[in-house]
Amino acid sequence: MRYLVKGRVKSGRAGALAKAIADRTLGRGSIAGDEYWYDMQMARIDAKGEAHWVETCFCDSPLEEERPYWEKYFDLLSVKDAHSRRNCRHENGTEPWACCDCDCTKRQSGSD
Numbered sequence: 001m002r003y004l005v006k007g008r009v010k011s012g013r014a015g016a017l018a019k020a021i022a023d024r025t026l027g028r029g030s031i032a033g034d035e036y037w038y039d040m041q042m043a044r045i046d047a048k049g050e051a052h053w054v055e056t057c058f059c060d061s062p063l064e065e066e067r068p069y070w071e072k073y074f075d076l077l078s079v080k081d082a083h084s085r086r087n088c089r090h091e092n093g094t095e096p097w098a099c100c101d102c103d104c105t106k107r108q109s110g111s112d
Contacts, residue, residue, distance in 0.1 A: 002082040003055045003062055005039075007074030017073040027069045032057075036069060054082060 009017055020026035027036030035056065043053035051074065059065050062079050070076060 001057060001062070003057060004052065004078070004080045004082050005055045005063070005070075006050055006052050006077045006079075007070065008050050008077060009073060010075055013073045020073070026073075027066070030065060030069050032066055032069075036066070050077060055079075 017026070021037060021040050024034070024037050026040065027033070030036070039053045039055055043051045045051055055063060055066065057063050057066060062081075063070065063076075067076070
């Protein structure tokens, strides 16, 4: 499933986040691998300084695996389904792991 995520970088963590992105260690140890780096490449910052990105996650609870890695740098403000679960091919059972190559949220990555 894909989620629209909104977060604000924690006070004093911007430098560490920038370094983790630059040296591609963001999310190291997670099963999600390079997904964190990719998410930050696609993230958008709004006028309030809040980051918005689209996250692909197959956990039963949204971002169950990813949350500790994100919360090291961000206060997560919202995590919402990007679209109806009945339209998600992975969630409705028509194509397992469909979210890996799906671009269903391409237009949504900068919105909330």
